[in-house]
Amino acid sequence: MLAMNYRGPLRVRIDNKPMPEILHPQDAIVKVTRSCICGSDLHLYNGLVPDTRVGMTFGHEFIGEVVEVGPDVKKLKVGDNVIVPFNIACGKCAFCKQGLFGNCHESNSQATAVGGIFGYSHTAGGYDGGQAEYARVPYADVGPTVIPEGMDPDDAVLLTDVVPTGYQAAEMGGIQPGDTVVIFGAGPIGIMAARCSWLFGAGRVIVIDHVEYRLEFVKNYANCEAYNFRSMDDPVVFIKKTTDWMGADVCIDAVGADAAGNTMQTITGRKTMMQAGSATALHWAINGVKKGGIVSIVGVYGPTDNLVPIGNVVNKGITIRANQASVKRLLPKLIEHVKNGVIDPKALITHRFPLQEISDAYHIFSDELDNCIKPVLIP
Ligand SMILES: NC(=O)c1ccc[n+]([C@@H]2O[C@H](COP(=O)([O-])OP(=O)(O)OC[C@H]3O[C@@H](n4cnc5c(N)ncnc54)[C@H](O)[C@@H]3O)[C@@H](O)[C@H]2O)c1
Numbered sequence: 001m002l003a004m005n006y007r008g009p010l011r012v013r014i015d016n017k018p019m020p021e022i023l024h025p026q027d028a029i030v031k032v033t034r035s036c037i038c039g040s041d042l043h044l045y046n047g048l049v050p051d052t053r054v055g056m057t058f059g060h061e062f063i064g065e066v067v068e069v070g071p072d073v074k075k076l077k078v079g080d081n082v083i084v085p086f087n088i089a090c091g092k093c094a095f096c097k098q099g100l101f102g103n104c105h106e107s108n109s110q111a112t113a114v115g116g117i118f119g120y121s122h123t124a125g126g127y128d129g130g131q132a133e134y135a136r137v138p139y140a141d142v143g144p145t146v147i148p149e150g151m152d153p154d155d156a157v158l159l160t161d162v163v164p165t166g167y168q169a170a171e172m173g174g175i176q177p178g179d180t181v182v183i184f185g186a187g188p189i190g191i192m193a194a195r196c197s198w199l200f201g202a203g204r205v206i207v208i209d210h211v212e213y214r215l216e217f218v219k220n221y222a223n224c225e226a227y228n229f230r231s232m233d234d235p236v237v238f239i240k241k242t243t244d245w246m247g248a249d250v251c252i253d254a255v256g257a258d259a260a261g262n263t264m265q266t267i268t269g270r271k272t273m274m275q276a277g278s279a280t281a282l283h284w285a286i287n288g289v290k291k292g293g294i295v296s297i298v299g300v301y302g303p304t305d306n307l308v309p310i311g312n313v314v315n316k317g318i319t320i321r322a323n324q325a326s327v328k329r330l331l332p333k334l335i336e337h338v339k340n341g342v343i344d345p346k347a348l349i350t351h352r353f354p355l356q357e358i359s360d361a362y363h364i365f366s367d368e369l370d371n372c373i374k375p376v377l378i379p
């Protein structure tokens, strides 16, 4: 089958790889019909995630048709069209039982922090992902969810990650009616977090990035304010000024390890890798939130150390909430929101590529060319 093949930082190509096989009685094989590239894939692509091995197939956002099931699979049937959550979860461990499907204790033997994630390095379990014609899906009765009748596949594929992650970013912010929410990052996740912040009763939603076309997009899509940090002396002072010097009630980091905007962070976090990615957006979030406020982090960082102003967290009494999104927990509610038109995910899709053109797709998305917001691969 054709599959994306990682060859080292900034080098991905399409190759022939062996068909995935059922390795465990609870596995299914899914024929991929849509697969996205995510900002999370860019951390892998840029070589920032430890133990990303040459030969791996990325891709944690995919939908497809079930073509084979293992003997212990009871609910899923051959022929079902499914949304496959990006987290691989057993459904039975203490963490899955609490709804922490991103922190499953069984699906990732390599680490005790994050659970398994499709196509996301051996730090997240070493599972090949869905930027391929076929993918092996473990615990097939747990995560995969049948696509509701009539749902557009472009909406369905964004329910694997973007919609739940944006929603959970807002949810973890503990937004109270009337709150001012500041979101760093106008990529798909920040855009969805902005849209979802209103659902929790935000009074004001502000998005900060430095890519003009994305700021323009989010302003219209999420009906919010959008500002370019390159036109500010200091984003923290900007936030203070615009909130009567109080600070934002809630700040959301939807940027993560590849953040721009601070030379020292960029050199130590992205160029020399003396820390696990640049923590620039997280700095701004911690320093821009009010005393007693909440910082919600969905931006991804490496598992080792980062330079963050922890003293300010203590002195300001900030609550930090963070996680990989728990897709399965949120799916029932978010499927309803999509059906009822409360959220319109497919509007984010700007580009479609045949799987064969994967290296162009990574290049265009990574370099923010051609007004790209969210690219979809069609195997
Ligand atoms: N926690 C989860 O479950 C989860 C799931 C999906 C994605 N993510 C993470 O969320 C983050 C965003 O994902 P995405 O797909 O939107 O990525 P993306 O790369 O498309 O978007 C990131 C945006 O941040 C902007 N940016 C860079 N530096 C900035 C700064 N200092 N301040 C404000 N904006 C800045 C970039 O210009 C870009 O528009 C990534 O770190 C990704 O790994 C987490």
Ligand SMILES: [Zn+2]
Pocket (backbone or CB within 6 Å): 038, 039, 040, 041, 060, 061, 086, 161, 162
């Ligand atoms: Zn993703």
Ligand SMILES: [Zn+2]
Pocket (backbone or CB within 6 Å): 089, 090, 091, 092, 093, 094, 095, 096, 097, 103, 104, 105, 106, 107
């Ligand atoms: Zn589990």
